[in-house]
Amino acid sequence: MSNLLSLQQRHRAGEKIAMLTCYDASFAARLESAGIDALLVGDSLGMVIQGQTSTLPVRLEQIVYHTAAVARGAPNTFIIADLTFGSYQTGPAQAFDAAAQLMAAGAHCIKLEGGAVMAETVHFLVSRGIPVCGHLGLLPQSVYASGGYAVQAKTRESADQLLDDALLLEQSGACMLVLEAIPALLAAQVTQRVHIPTIGIGAGNQCSGQVLVLYDMLGITPKKPPRFVRNFMHDVPNIDQAIALYIQAVRDGSFPADEHSFLKPIL
Numbered sequence: 337m338s339n340l341l342s343l344q345q346r347h348r349a350g351e352k353i354a355m356l357t358c359y360d361a362s363f364a365a366r367l368e369s370a371g372i373d374a375l376l377v378g379d380s381l382g383m384v385i386q387g388q389t390s391t392l393p394v395r396l397e398q399i400v401y402h403t404a405a406v407a408r409g410a411p412n413t414f415i416i417a418d419l420t421f422g423s424y425q426t427g428p429a430q431a432f433d434a435a436a437q438l439m440a441a442g443a444h445c446i447k448l449e450g451g452a453v454m455a456e457t458v459h460f461l462v463s464r465g466i467p468v469c470g471h472l473g474l475l476p477q478s479v480y481a482s483g484g485y486a487v488q489a490k491t492r493e494s495a496d497q498l499l500d501d502a503l504l505l506e507q508s509g510a511c512m513l514v515l516e517a518i519p520a521l522l523a524a525q526v527t528q529r530v531h532i533p534t535i536g537i538g539a540g541n542q543c544s545g546q547v548l549v550l551y552d553m554l555g556i557t558p559k560k561p562p563r564f565v566r567n568f569m570h571d572v573p574n575i576d577q578a579i580a581l582y583i584q585a586v587r588d589g590s591f592p593a594d595e596h597s598f599l600k601p602i603l
C-alpha cells in the first residue's frame with residue numbers, strides 16, 4: 337500500500353523511492369505485487385505504446401484512459417498521471433480542468449513540465465486539493481524548443497536556474513520533483529536544498545528516488561534506449577524478477593551506477 341503520506345515517510349527516513357511508468361492494468365498488478373512505491377502514467381506512452389516520435393501528440397483523454405486501467409490494476413499504489421502537451425500551458429483554470437479529469441480517472445497526483453512559468457499553476461492546483469509533481473531538466477514536451485533529447489543544465493547559469501526553479505516549485509506546493517537528464521552533481525544539490533523528494537531519471541544516484549520507462553528497463557523498446565537506462569532483463573529470466581531487481585537496486589542505491597549518470601563537472 338503506498339500513498340503520498342507513505343512516500344513522504346520513506347523520504348524522511350532516508351529510504352529511496354522506486355517508481356516506474358505504467359500504462360495498463362496487467363503490468364500495474366505485477367508492479368503492485370512487487371512492492372513498487374509509485375506508478376507514473378507518463379506521456380512517454382506516446383512513444384512506447386503509440387509509436388510516436390515524441391510525447392507531443394498524446395491527448396489528455398488517452399492519459400485518462402490509461403490512468404483508469406492502471407488504477408484498476410493497482411488499487412493500492414500511488415499513481416501519478418501526466419498532464420499532456422496543450423492541456424495545461426495556457427493557465428491555472430485550464431490545468432485544473434485537465435487535472436480533475438486525471439484525478440477522476442484514478443490518479444492521486446498529476447505531473448507537469450516546467451519551472452518558474454508553472455509556479456502559479458502549481459499553487460492553484462495544490463490549493464484546490466490536487467497534489468502536483470514538478471518535472472525539470474529535460475522536458476520532453478519542449479523538445480523542439482530545447483533542441484533535442486540532450487543532457488540539460490550543463491552550464492553554471494542554467495544549473496542555477498534549475499535550482500531556483502526547484503525551490504520555487506517546492507514553495508508553490510509541489511509534493512515531488514522529477515529531474516530528467518541533468519548532471520548528477522546538480523541533482524544532488526537540488527536534493528539537498530529541497531525538502532520534497534526528487535525522483536531522478538538520468539540524474540545520478542543522489543536523488544530521493546528513481547523512475548524509468550517500464551518498457552526501457554525491460555528491454556522492449558525497439559530503439560536504442562538512452563544511456564541512463566539499465567536493461568534489468570539482462571540479469572534475470574523473467575519480468576517479475578526484473579521488476580524486483582529494479583526495486584532492490586533503487587533502494588540499495590546501486591542503480592543508477594556511474595555508467596548511467598552524467599558525471600562531468602558543471603562549466
Ligand code: KIV
Binds near residue numbers: 357376378537
Ligand atoms: O512520460 C514519462 O514517462 C516521464 C518520465 C520519463 C519521467 O515523464
